[in-house]
Amino acid sequence: MYCGYCGRLLRRCVCHEPGSDLARFMARAVREAKPRQRSEPYKRAVPPQIKRRERATLRARHERWHQKLSDDFGEGCANCGATESLVLDHIIPIAKGGRSMLDNLQLLCAECNRLKGKLVIDCRDFTSARRVTGDND
Numbered sequence: 001m002y003c004g005y006c007g008r009l010l011r012r013c014v015c016h017e018p019g020s021d022l023a024r025f026m027a028r029a030v031r032e033a034k035p036r037q038r039s040e041p042y043k044r045a046v047p048p049q050i051k052r053r054e055r056a057t058l059r060a061r062h063e064r065w066h067q068k069l070s071d072d073f074g075e076g077c078a079n080c081g082a083t084e085s086l087v088l089d090h091i092i093p094i095a096k097g098g099r100s101m102l103d104n105l106q107l108l109c110a111e112c113n114r115l116k117g118k119l120v121i122d123c124r125d126f127t128s129a130r131r132v133t134g135d136n137d
C-alpha cells in the first residue's frame with residue numbers, strides 16, 4: 001500500500017504526522033482567504049540559458065495557462081487564496097512523471113508551493129468548493 005500524496009510505502013510515509021509538510025500545507029487552506037484582487041503580472045522563471053525566442057514562446061504559454069487557471073479557479077493560490085507570488089505548480093510533480101499540461105497545473109503561492117514539494121495534492125477542487133459554499137471547509 002502506497003501513500004497517495006508522497007508515493008512511499010504507507011509505513012514509511014510521514015505525511016499524516018503532525019508537523020509534516022502535508023499537515024502544514026493543509027493548515028494553510030483553512031485560513032480565511034484574502035479578498036481576490038487583480039493578479040500582478042506573472043513573473044515566469046525561465047532559465048537564462050534558453051534562447052530568447054524559446055523563452056518568449058514558453059512565457060506566452062505560461063501566461064495563457066496562468067490566465068486560464070485564474071479564470072477557472074480564481075486569481076489566488078488554490079490552497080490558501082493568497083494573491084502574491086503565484087507560481088504554476090505541477091499537481092503531479094515532473095519528478096514523478098507529471099507533465100507540463102494544463103490539467104496537471106494549479107496556481108499556488110510560493111509558500112504553498114514550497115510546502116507541497118513533491119507531494120501529489122490537487123487543490124483545484126478546494127477553490128471550486130470554497131466558491132460554492134462560501135466557507136473554507
Ligand SMILES: [Zn+2]
Pocket residue numbers: 003004005006007008013014015016
Ligand atoms: Zn505520504
Ligand SMILES: [Zn+2]
Pocket residue numbers: 028077078079080081082108109110111112113
Ligand atoms: Zn498559498
